[in-house]
């Protein structure tokens with residue numbers, strides 16, 4: 127097997143463009159873009175993720191070193207990394223069929239139950255491996271499952287975002303993308319690798335129905351709804367259309383109590399997985415995707431506009447002080463500080479997929495939720511799941527009002543929002559207090575007996 131012609135050191139200061147020729151843009155994430163590239167000398171095709179970074183690269187370096195050690199056919203292989211100006215270039219295995227999310231988007235199809243079973247077997251193997259080396263992925267979703275042309279699936283984007291190092295783990299309590307997050311992750315009651323299993327259950331629903339449950343609900347609300355113990359766990363919209371094995375597999379993944387939720391190893395023994403067929407089942411979907419990409423071009427097929435650098439620069443300038451105008455969801459309190467009741471949730475964009483949110487508790491009091499610290503998020507862009515809410519604005523139902531009226535309406539809306547959030551908080555505290563009291567009572571009775 128030919129080995130890639132790359133420097134061995136992490137974040138090499140050598141010029142990556144001497145080693146790679148960029149062929150095309152594959153997609154965009156919250157922290158940068160991913161390109162298909164070809165290695166000079168060997169002709170090996172790779173994917174390169176270019177991430178904007180600030181100066182503190184210690185965490186990212188740790189992550190990259192960890193990725194280097196991760197060797198599993200079910201996890202996207204790391205090849206090399208470069209530091210170029212304010213970017214880190216991460217060179218990784220190229221998965222020619224892109225993400226499961228993109229495949230669904232481009233073909234406008236969902237996956238059949240048999241296809242989901244095949245993907246699941248690979249994903250569970252990947253998770254079993256990661257968990258065996260004591261790592262949690264924390265951002266499992268169809269956008270982070272990549273496929274090759276044989277229909278084999280691999281977990282991506284773990285580590286790249288810097289979320290897995292010990293220091294980051296201590297600082298950042300909640301990481302993920304709202305709709306896929308496990309209840310215990312949102313509640314910040316401490317969580318472990320079982321959180322990935324929940325997110326995978328949600329991903330299965332996403333693969334079956336194209337969207338995760340609660341997708342039409344605003345993400346700010348979702349983070350209150352998911353942990354609500356009185357809500358039944360998510361399930362397929364029409365369970366009767368799917369086999370009992372699939373429904374049971376989902377119910378197991380989506381068990382509220384993490385201690386009762388099975389591990390990846392255990393789930394690999396589930397009949398839904400053991401009966402999974404060959405990877406070739408995914409090939410028709412991949413072929414159909416290729417035909418569409420060949421016809422329309424990747425950007426059009428994915429709905430990514432190809433912008434020239436000048437245009438991007440202009441956008442960056444614009445977005446410095448006008449995130450809200452541009453649709454980036456940056457909830458703030460009235461003072462404009464980056465705090466929002468229980469914390470600020472800064473959501474940036476990814477036009478192809480669903481964005482990742484990091485809730486950070488650097489500041490214990492406010493529990494400020496913010497972006498991953500090492501990387502600079504791409505400016506002025508809207509996560510896919512935010513587009514539906516943006517559309518409401520675009521409907522222009524407010525356009526006939528005067529500027530003063532609009533400002534007043536906005537102020538009223540802010541007040542209403544604060545009240546709603548307060549109500550939810552109050553309800554949570556009451557339930558929590560009640561539960562704690564009963565727990566104490568039970569403990570006391572047990573001790574007496």
Ligand SMILES: Nc1ncnc2c1ncn2[C@@H]1O[C@H](COP(=O)(O)OP(=O)(O)OP(=O)(O)O)[C@@H](O)[C@H]1O
Pocket residue numbers: 152153154155156157158159160173175202218219220221222223224225228265269270272282283475476478479480481482
């Ligand atoms: N190794 C790879 N091989 C082929 N395509 C890739 C590879 N890595 C990423 N891509 C493509 O690039 C897109 C963007 O990936 P990226 O990891 O930056 O963002 P994301 O996972 O979609 O979003 P987020 O950063 O919010 O989690 C993916 O959807 C996928 O289509």
